[in-house]
Amino acid sequence: TRCPSAEVLCDCTDHDIQIQGGNFTLTKKLEKGSLLIYRCNDGYYPYPALTRMCQPNGSWKPAPRRFSPQKCKLVECPDPNVMENGNVSPPEVQYFVGNETSYECYSGYTLRGSSKRICLPNGKWSGSTPICSRDSGSACPDPGVPPGASRAGNMFGIDDKVRYTCNGELFLVGSKERVCLENGQWTGTEPACYYKHTFDTPREVAESFGGAIKGTLTTTQSLNDTQEGRLIRISKSGTLNIYIGVDISESIEKEDFEKARDAIITLIKKIASFSVSPNYEIVFFSSEIYRVVNILDFFNAKVELNKVIEDLEKFKIESESTPNIYIFAIGSDIFDDDLQPLTVGTGGNHYFRMSKIVELKETFDLIIGESTLKRESC
Known part of the structure; x- marks a missing residue:
């Protein structure tokens, strides 16, 4: 129930704010300015909202949805099927906590990085990015493509650049652009694609x-x-x-x-x-x-x-x-x-x-x- 007028301050209600499989805390009970924070067990995250704020008119922002009840969803890891010159198995549409993947390179390519990876509770893959490369005589090694990302640039000579973007609702953390230096090193650091539920340990x-x-x-x-x-x-x-x-x-x-x-x-x-x-x-x-x-x-x-x-x-x-x-x-x-x-x-x-x-x-x-x-x- 909202306030009858904008001039009157009302408390929010606890209607439809419960979460299946988890719990929540309130910073100021149900009063104006209170932040509702959802909590889930490790390996799960609150969906569709992570938090809600009590507005002066007594409504929550974002508003609870009757037909999309709040629940704890299993954490998902970024899609690893972006690896070039190799195969990822099993080929799934989505990968969740505990899922294990294996990586193999096509004939003539050598694997660098992890041959097996597991989706961890913080939304990241274990190990390091698998890269299938071969000796091309380039100044820098193939920088690879992290899970969930797309790369523009396939030349790895001195001063060549590669640029990264993240797919779907993922966002990039790390270097969006890297340049090949004379010493054979790439500038910056390998980027990673994060969901909103991805965290660093x-x-x-x-x-x-x-x-x-x-x-x-x-x-x-x-x-x-x-x-x-x-x-x-x-x-x-x-x-x-x-x-x-x-x-x-x-x-x-x-x-x-x-x-x-x-x-x-x-x-x-x-x-x-x-x-x-x-x-x-x-x-x-x-x-x-x-x-x-x-x-x-x-x-x-x-x-x-x-x-x-x-x-x-x-x-x-x-x-x-x-x-x-x-x-x-x-x-x-x-x-x-x-x-x-x-x-x-x-x-x-x-x-x-x-x-x-x-x-x-x-x-x-x-x-x-x-x-x-x-x-x-x-």
Whole structure:
């Protein structure tokens, strides 16, 4: 039932919002501005809506459909039948969690990548993209075609380009265009085609993002026996500036905000344990912007790291008052079209999709630990 007039605020109802095979949570009960978040078991995802927002007139957006009830659907993986010069078996119309595929190349072609792959609960295929190639004398190897994608460009000489698009309702994460370099390497990173229900695992994010961290920070053994801690040498520009932005708008639950704040504190403490002193800018934003830490204070030596952590711990969500950009998009319904453009020009491998906020802290734990940073002797 909707409000009799636009001037009156009404609560939403729980009519037709239940989900078969799963459950849901409400950020503000049935009040205006409440976000309804559907949950399913691993290997399943909410369909047709991932979330719903309670509007001021008492209606849900998107509106529940009587003839298309909300349910948990089995996760689907992108179509692997895009491999060139080979066969995929079994040839199915759709591939779901647990489905296994095998790959064979035509005569005269050699298989690179995985000969068998399994559709995983996060909507990705296990292993690596199978590629059937032969020695053509080209400067670069055949870059292949990831599941669910189409490739334009079949010449692999120096300065040749290949371009990728995703089929159907899939969207591309990674490099849309790659160029063959003189050293025989392709620019950028291999793209992947994601569904809205596709997510990266903390280990995947740690391996990718951690690689960039290790490219900037190099662990060295100290020659001074009195220093037990590990030292980090900033090996590029000599300065490390870290900007962190966190969404704390109405739809973000207090518990999720606190987990995000704790993850940031974890990252700062782990970097500090390597005796490096980056400059931080930390901003929480909703309809207003709350600057917890100003990077200029670091440049002017007006702030200490302990004070940064203290201010972060004190910050409450109820408050009323061409650099490399890494986006950690986390949640049930991610606005990829708005977030992905923020990483344009960064090589295409700086956008990560994660399903749970708690996985961010796990990711930082995996990225910066004694086992993940390479040690070098001075």
